[in-house]
Amino acid sequence: MREARCTVDTADTFSQIWTAFEAVHVLPACAWCGQIRIDEARLTPPPAALAAIDPRYTFSHSICERCATAYAGTAATLADRDRRS
Numbered sequence: 001m002r003e004a005r006c007t008v009d010t011a012d013t014f015s016q017i018w019t020a021f022e023a024v025h026v027l028p029a030c031a032w033c034g035q036i037r038i039d040e041a042r043l044t045p046p047p048a049a050l051a052a053i054d055p056r057y058t059f060s061h062s063i064c065e066r067c068a069t070a071y072a073g074t075a076a077t078l079a080d081r082d083r084r085s
């Protein structure tokens, strides 16, 4: 499955985050890489947007597919290492 990539500019991202904040909508955010998901696109929030809103009430943290895949690989490597020691 292909992952949606960011195709919007920083002003659009800021606007979408601000709109969600004002509407008290919660946006999913990855606790590992910090990207947020808006309309199936994964975006890195601009620092100005993070400064303008209260992320505690706007972002709900989980893990994105890319980080989950990387984490699963790391966890498998560590588990394998632990089995050998």
Ligand SMILES: [Zn+2]
Pocket: 030, 031, 032, 033, 034, 035, 063, 064, 065, 066, 067, 068
């Ligand atoms: Zn991530």
